[in-house]
Amino acid sequence: MQKAKLDANARLRKELSSEALARRDELQQEIKKLSASLSQFIKENVEAEGGADDSLDEKIYRAVREQAAEIGLTYDSDGY
Numbered sequence: 402m403q404k405a406k407l408d409a410n411a412r413l414r415k416e417l418s419s420e421a422l423a424r425r426d427e428l429q430q431e432i433k434k435l436s437a438s439l440s441q442f443i444k445e446n447v448e449a450e451g452g453a454d455d456s457l458d459e460k461i462y463r464a465v466r467e468q469a470a471e472i473g474l475t476y477d478s479d480g481y
Contacts, residue, residue: 453459466476 447453447456469475
């Protein structure tokens with residue numbers, strides 16, 4: 402009797418774990434899609450606003466590049 406109960410509990414745990422993993426995979430795919438959509442939205446809006454040349458991020462990036470150049474470090478590209 403007790404062994405049957407343990408077997409039933411083990412099957413239930415395994416089933417719930419499988420369902421949780423499937424749901425996790427679905428959520429990860431949804432997150433990827435939403436992240437790509439958000440990135441595209443931001444890119445389009447930054448371009449529509451005339452670029453990011455005056456943004457805080459760009460100013461910090463330029464300052465770091467200039468300071469790095471003073472000690473001999475260089476970057477291959479101008480983007481992030």
